[in-house]
Amino acid sequence: MNDMSAPFPPRRARINDVTINLTHGAGGKAMRDLIQDVFVGAFGQPDAAAMEDQARVPLSALARHGDRLAFTTDTYVVDPLFFPGGDIGTLAVAGTVNDLAVSGARPLYLSCGVVLEEGLPVETLRRVAESMRRTAEAAGVRIVTGDTKVVERGSADKLFINTAGIGVIPAGIEISSARARPGDxxxxxxxxxxxxxxxxxxxxxxxxxxxxxxxxxxxxxxxxxxxxxxxxxxxxxxxxxxxxxxxxxxxxxxxxxxxxxxxxxxxxxxxxxxxxxxxxxxxxxxxxxxxxxxxxxxxxxxxxxxxxxxxxxxxxxxxxxxxxxxxxxxxxxxxxxxxxxxxxxxxxxxxxxxx
Amino acid sequence: MNDMSAPFPPRRARINDVTINLTHGAGGKAMRDLIQDVFVGAFGQPDAAAMEDQARVPLSALARHGDRLAFTTDTYVVDPLFFPGGDIGTLAVAGTVNDLAVSGARPLYLSCGVVLEEGLPVETLRRVAESMRRTAEAAGVRIVTGDTKVVERGSADKLFINTAGIGVIPAGIEISSARARPGDxxxxxxxxxxxxxxxxxxxxxxxxxxxxxxxxxxxxxxxxxxxxxxxxxxxxxxxxxxxxxxxxxxxxxxxxxxxxxxxxxxxxxxxxxxxxxxxxxxxxxxxxxxxxxxxxxxxxxxxxxxxxxxxxxxxxxxxxxxxxxxxxxxxxxxxxxxxxxxxxxxxxxxxxxxx
Missing domain, CATH: 3.90.650.10 (PurM-like C-terminal domain)
Known part of the structure; x- marks a missing residue:
């Protein structure tokens, strides 16, 4: 979706579509506009010159946090999408942040890959993206790269989200499921x-x-x-x-x-x-x-x-x-x-x- | 799915199930057995002591390849799953490797998140995992962490795969869609x-x-x-x-x-x-x-x-x-x-x- 090193061009007009259709996943203009409106709109303007296909970050910036990279992924398929206390967006950020944090890592960057069912209200996607933004802000992580796919009506149930996450584990922290000892x-x-x-x-x-x-x-x-x-x-x-x-x-x-x-x-x-x-x-x-x-x-x-x-x-x-x-x-x-x-x-x- | 730092326990018995059912996504024994059989079976024994929820790699090992991390993701929903010249597994590895490589990065590690439709033949999943293994080997990358979700019949079309990838960009390489100049x-x-x-x-x-x-x-x-x-x-x-x-x-x-x-x-x-x-x-x-x-x-x-x-x-x-x-x-x-x-x-x- 982007690059972490210079400013995005300012083209974030609101799209007019009410529901998701197959062109939103076709790789062309409709997809670019949807991403700019909903995802770049919510996740904010990364310091990016251009829409690159990968995010980039200096290793020296990572090394400030520790000595080991942690890398994890989860796909979220929760039904219903919205529930008391959260929604699939809250879950998709918090879940992956937590999978990083339990290694002792400081969670830093997330990716976001969505599968949308044709006919999904764009407003639903906006609400979910806003939850992701809010949760990422609370956790202190940034969503820096993403992908959007659309499948025909009936080929997926509304919306699935995958997030992968990277974080850095501070030197000296050695958390592992193999380290429990009698008496602990x-x-x-x-x-x-x-x-x-x-x-x-x-x-x-x-x-x-x-x-x-x-x-x-x-x-x-x-x-x-x-x-x-x-x-x-x-x-x-x-x-x-x-x-x-x-x-x-x-x-x-x-x-x-x-x-x-x-x-x-x-x-x-x-x-x-x-x-x-x-x-x-x-x-x-x-x-x-x-x-x-x-x-x-x-x-x-x-x-x-x-x-x-x-x-x-x-x-x-x-x-x-x-x-x-x-x-x-x-x-x-x-x-x-x-x-x-x-x-x-x-x-x-x-x-x-x-x- | 795992950790990159010490050997997996040897429990890779072949599961008996012929098709995927909801227990394979429930987080318990059936899911663990499926992952051990199909994914750990195909992607190989990482140097892992335990099934951690995140892969870990020393930053010093990354720094040998360059000075910037590249991070990308793509979800694959191709229909049909198998086609002349490849399948969704080949695509899921090659596509994400390519999104890293076009930044000049050396692709190193991939994650793999799958959404399975209840009723999918386990044999289909084995074939796809084997394609992923083969393609990862050809590209010189390792699949080091993953996630498995199962949805009810009709809530997804057979199999979707998300891969996220990390790689390292060598010092001095500055590829960007914003760098074309007249005469190039x-x-x-x-x-x-x-x-x-x-x-x-x-x-x-x-x-x-x-x-x-x-x-x-x-x-x-x-x-x-x-x-x-x-x-x-x-x-x-x-x-x-x-x-x-x-x-x-x-x-x-x-x-x-x-x-x-x-x-x-x-x-x-x-x-x-x-x-x-x-x-x-x-x-x-x-x-x-x-x-x-x-x-x-x-x-x-x-x-x-x-x-x-x-x-x-x-x-x-x-x-x-x-x-x-x-x-x-x-x-x-x-x-x-x-x-x-x-x-x-x-x-x-x-x-x-x-x-």
Missing amino acids: AVIVSGHLGDHGAAILIARKQLALEADIPSDCRPLNGLIDAMLAACPDIRCLRDATRGGVATVLNEFAQDSGVAIRIREETLPLRETVKGACEILGLDPLYLANEGKLVAVVPADAAERVIEAMRAHPDGRDAAVVGCIAERPRGAVILETGFGGERIVDMLVGEQLPRIC | AVIVSGHLGDHGAAILIARKQLALEADIPSDCRPLNGLIDAMLAACPDIRCLRDATRGGVATVLNEFAQDSGVAIRIREETLPLRETVKGACEILGLDPLYLANEGKLVAVVPADAAERVIEAMRAHPDGRDAAVVGCIAERPRGAVILETGFGGERIVDMLVGEQLPRIC
Whole structure:
């Protein structure tokens, strides 16, 4: 879409089309005008001389942030596009920012590739682009390159967005799902399952009057605060599809340890708990889009929790368990009644198109 | 999908599923198994300790290649998935490699985000992943991170692939669509419109017996040879959607110059020419996936052409025109009969879902 090194020509007239048609993906004038209006309009004027096919940034500018590049991608197909607490645009920026930030990286630049269904209202695209702009601004990242494809009516469901992201990991930060050690503490950053419950309600699959907004948000600010309190965070991951249970299983398997969780310490809203009971869902598997799971050395747990609770995105952070030696690879939930059960990886499908 | 720094655990059993179902996108065990089987199976064992959500690479390793990072993305929605000369996998790697290479960058790493329609044969995905592997190997790039989403039957057409790519631009290379100057020579690397014609034939929209394979291929090797012959290449772009006409218009507008093209010098296959005449298509607007347009200083044109013709991907390279001062922003075609016509940007839709 552009270049990061000099000013765009000023041609950002508003297009007249009300809906997306196939010419908007044909590579010619209509596509260029749509991109200029909707995307360059929202994401702002990069310091670009020309519409290049790639963004460019000096390596010296990256090296100011650390010593390793982090690179990630996610495609977003959430249904519906708009839900309480966010939309596919919020999600597409926050999700990829979070995938970078959980490596300890400072998220810097995003790409944005959209697949549009013929007939999509241009106004819908404008709203989504505006959400992306707002979320990118909140996260301190820039959307610097993109691509637009249009498919015939019925060949895609309204709008899919892919974002890829690059960031830079500061020297000395070594976060990995393979670094949990017996004795370490397990932390979650807040209430579980808000995003999953919000999507269920938005789809009217849940006959609930409850108002549960999605927790969808960039977590890089919270992670900065955590790393300031403890640069030696062992494992860190945002708990999206598959929920907290899946992240814990990944940590247990990749580190070759057991993870023990105490049920009564899990932060859970009464409304989400109630919804799960009615539907037979387990909140440990419900998707989140603004919650993370961390493993930290036991002696750092208290100061990490303190730093998290001082941040708006970690107010309900809690230590929920600890790392044990055996059984290797297993996640064990200690229930309120002194019982225990194995928490496996998600085996079936809980909710399709949750993100 | 992974990390670039230590070995994957050896769990690459072949999955038994014949078709894709919603659990393959749910974030749990079925998704992990599909990724391990199809993608890690094809793209190879990265030096990774664990399935991290982001790839990581030392900035010092990037700095060996140059001084600026290039970053780009494209989503591929081509219909049909398989066509003579390639498939959506070849395209998804070659297209993004080319978007990096035309900046002069050495393409290094790709991400891969797929949207799968429920019911897609797993075997189709395996074939596409194998094409991606083969094309990445040919281009010398590695696919290091990815994402898999599954949507319900009817919510997407079989398979869409997004790739984002990062590469590094060597010091001193300054390619930009804004650098064409009066007197410069305009070069195209070979026969025009092969990809567009191949797709038309594959869709049976062209009642032709002609065998025109797509030209879909990575062009970074050819570009290396061109840069060795002339490090001061002014403009360079692969002519995909919108064809050579669109690229020339972008150069003319971004550089504020006129471009004059001589019709009889345009390299064109008789079969493609015939197909265009039958259908009323203009080969200047037909899509290519392995052809580029370059603007070089006049005194370098001969040695650039020589270097191109010595490379298998540039055997039919030709000087097709030159840069003039006026009319600024216009592309003018000199026809065989001494006439002239303006070649505008593509205004309507020529062929949907060409890439």
